[in-house]
Amino acid sequence: MKLSEDFYQRPDVAKIARELLGKILTTKVNGFITGGMIVETEAYSWKERGCHAFGDKKTNRNAVMFEKGGLSYVYLCYGIHNLFNVVTNKAGIADAVLIRAIEPVKGHDIMLQRRNIKTMSYQLSSGPGKLTKALGIDRSFNGKDLGKSEIWIEDDGIRISNKQIEISSRIGIAYAKEDAELPWRFCIAGNKYISQ
DNA sequence: GCAATGATTTACT
C-alpha cells in the first residue's frame, strides 16, 4: 500500500530517510509501469549547507521543498541529470530525502530501453541520475503529490533491520564544508545497486 | 543581460 501523508510529514528527516529503505518507488509514464526498491537515500534539511534551501532561503527552484511532506522535488543537476527527492516535514519547513539508488522490481525491459542498455546489471539504477532515467522521471514530475499522481512509494511489507543498514556521510557535496560530514546517507549493506 | 556552477555520468587524452 502507498505510504500516507503522515509518514512524510514527521519532523525527523533522517529517520524518514532510514525508513524509506526497502520501500518501492513506482512510476507510470505513457502507460508503462516501472518500479524498484529503494536501497540508498540521503537526508537534506534547510538547517545545513548541503541543502538547496539552506538558511531558509526560498527560490523558484526549491519552492516545493517548503510545501507539505509527500510531494516530489525533481531538479536538473549538471545540466544533464534529473535528481528525485521526496519532500518531508510540514508546510513551511524545507526538508527532503534524495533517492540515490533503487533495485529494479517492475518493468525491467522498459527501464533497459530508457537507459539504452542491453542486459540487466547494477548499472541500470545505481545512482541518482540513473534511476530517474530508468523510471522515466523528469522535471515535469516536480511538485507531484505522491499520494495521487503517476508516481508513488509503496510499503510492500519489506522490513530492513538495523544490521543491514550502512550509514555514512553524504556524497558529492564537499562544498558544504562541515555539514558534508553529517551521517545522513543510508544504504542497504551489500546491495549491488547502491551507487559507487 | 550574462557568467559561474552543480546533490552526476560517461567516455576516454
Added chain:
DNA sequence: GTAAATCATTGCC
C-alpha cells in the same frame, strides 16, 4: 585516473 558533456538556476563574484 581525468575530463567532457550540457543547461537551469542563481546572483551580480
